[in-house]
Amino acid sequence: MKKNFTDVDLNRSVGNLLRLGVILSVATSLVGFIKLFTEGFEMPKKYTSLDIGNSSEKVWGHFWTSLCKGEGMAIIQLGILLLIFTPLMRIVFALIGYLKEKDYVYVIISSIVLAIMAVSFFAGYAH
Numbered sequence: 001m002k003k004n005f006t007d008v009d010l011n012r013s014v015g016n017l018l019r020l021g022v023i024l025s026v027a028t029s030l031v032g033f034i035k036l037f038t039e040g041f042e043m044p045k046k047y048t049s050l051d052i053g054n055s056s057e058k059v060w061g062h063f064w065t066s067l068c069k070g071e072g073m074a075i076i077q078l079g080i081l082l083l084i085f086t087p088l089m090r091i092v093f094a095l096i097g098y099l100k101e102k103d104y105v106y107v108i109i110s111s112i113v114l115a116i117m118a119v120s121f122f123a124g125y126a127h
Contacts, residue, residue: 010097017093021086029079036072088117 066074095110 007101010094010101013097014090014094018086018090021082021089025079025083025086027079028082029076032072032075032077032079034072035070035075039072041072088114091117 063074063077067078091110091114095107095114098104098106098110
């Protein structure tokens with residue numbers, strides 16, 4: 001016999017997802033902090049050396065290059081990205097749950113929130 005997907009199941013699943021996201025973020029950041037500590041991090045003497053340009057391609061390229069090298073600062077940044085994407089994944093997860101429950105009002109609301117977040121993420125500008 002197939003059990004119906006209920007609100008309790010959705011709340012439990014979303015809670016577990018949020019918990020897992022925070023735990024992964026903290027663990028990743030902690031590993032990055034330990035790595036950064038063992039690397040011997042020094043504050044830069046000139047902050048102009050940190051200027052890699054305003055282009056987001058340069059910023060992401062620098063991030064991925066640093067992460068592939070296993071640099072501590074990039075690992076910490078990955079932990080922060082995991083923390084940022086946790087609420088986004090919560091919305092996606094809830095949207096799927098609402099679809100299973102056939103609660104179409106919340107499907108529409110979740111879709112609108114997801115669209116707003118996607119537009120702000122992909123079209124965001126730094127001030």
